[in-house]
Amino acid sequence: VTEVRKGFVEVGSDNVCLPIYYEKYEKFLNKFEVRDSDIYLLAHPKTGTTWTQEMIWLIVNNLDYEGARQILLNRFPLLEAPIYVDDEVVDISALHGDDFITFINALPEPRCIKSHLHWSLLPEQIQNRSKKPKIISIFRNPEDTCVSFYYYCKLFEGYRGTFEEFCDLFLAGRLSHGPFWKLVLSLWNERENSNILFIKYIDMKNDLPSVIRKVAQFLGRNIDEDHIDKLTKHLSFDSMKKNPAVNLQPLLDTFALPHNLMMDEGAFIRRGIVDGYKSEMTMEQIQKFKKWTRENLVGSDFDEEVV
Numbered sequence: 001v002t003e004v005r006k007g008f009v010e011v012g013s014d015n016v017c018l019p020i021y022y023e024k025y026e027k028f029l030n031k032f033e034v035r036d037s038d039i040y041l042l043a044h045p046k047t048g049t050t051w052t053q054e055m056i057w058l059i060v061n062n063l064d065y066e067g068a069r070q071i072l073l074n075r076f077p078l079l080e081a082p083i084y085v086d087d088e089v090v091d092i093s094a095l096h097g098d099d100f101i102t103f104i105n106a107l108p109e110p111r112c113i114k115s116h117l118h119w120s121l122l123p124e125q126i127q128n129r130s131k132k133p134k135i136i137s138i139f140r141n142p143e144d145t146c147v148s149f150y151y152y153c154k155l156f157e158g159y160r161g162t163f164e165e166f167c168d169l170f171l172a173g174r175l176s177h178g179p180f181w182k183l184v185l186s187l188w189n190e191r192e193n194s195n196i197l198f199i200k201y202i203d204m205k206n207d208l209p210s211v212i213r214k215v216a217q218f219l220g221r222n223i224d225e226d227h228i229d230k231l232t233k234h235l236s237f238d239s240m241k242k243n244p245a246v247n248l249q250p251l252l253d254t255f256a257l258p259h260n261l262m263m264d265e266g267a268f269i270r271r272g273i274v275d276g277y278k279s280e281m282t283m284e285q286i287q288k289f290k291k292w293t294r295e296n297l298v299g300s301d302f303d304e305e306v307v
């Protein structure tokens with residue numbers, strides 16, 4: 001573990017970049033007790049994971065819209081949440097109503113848990129397949145992911161550099177959970193051995209009902225067409241943007257952070273489109289991204305078309 005940028009360390013052979021507080025929680029993450037009944041959402045940050053969490057949670061909980069008024073962070077927590085905060089300054093139990101470890105262990109079954117960790121940093125019982133939870137992973141193109149991450153880091157991590165510098169950090173794998181392709185491929189390479197369903201942000205944009213059907217089938221749930229219609233509306237961009245349970249406003253309120261996210265053009269549920277990067281990146285940046293993707297996919301059978 002080496003400190004690579006102020007506040008960040010590099011971990012493991014894929015040089016995964018993580019906040020320095022990772023080290024304190026490394027053991028908890030390695031030894032976390034997985035259950036066969038658990039459902040994991042594993043993906044890079046900013047790929048549409050909140051959207052997917054809300055979909056999965058409702059499918060698993062028999063479309064309990066009343067229950068879905070509880071904040072998503074408590075219904076479908078992030079396994080590594082403690083690594084983002086200095087627990088001597090911020091007490092995240094204020095949000096979860098309990099010590100984080102007690103809280104996550106006691107989630108009602110089936111537990112829905114999200115993680116942005118590289119495969120090699122996940123709980124051992126997932127890696128060695130001694131437990132066989134269902135895993136869903138969402139893929140979004142790295143250019144849109146990077147733009148989305150930029151606005152997020154400006155709001156939540158106090159990023160003050162330029163967009164150009166941010167793109168370079170993204171390409172160099174120097175942002176939390178980077179390098180992007182190392183994380184994506186670490187999950188992709190497990191698809192034969194573990195129970196993983198890959199879905200795509202672009203498919204959710206183009207045909208959400210089909211993705212809902214596919215995910216429901218994977219999770220062994222049946223939803224009739226009327227209910228699919230209602231869920232599609234609930235998951236629309238406009239409805240999610242207005243829904244305080246899924247945007248991060250309660251988090252900001254709990255910790256009295258000095259942002260008014262909902263009013264800001266950089267709000268957490270921000271723009272929600274495919275290829276938005278084309279109006280944010282220069283041609284030169286776009287070419288850099290394409291070249292970097294080609295280089296990173298050499299020797300891999302990862303195919304954006306079929307994920």
Ligand code: A3P
Nearest residue numbers: 046047048049050051148236237269270271272
């Ligand atoms: P943008 O910043 O491009 O708008 P994550 O939840 O993994 O952090 O991903 C956040 C991205 O998902 C944001 O992208 C956000 O707007 C988008 N998103 C959230 N809910 C969405 C929805 N219902 N429809 C489309 N995009 C959505």
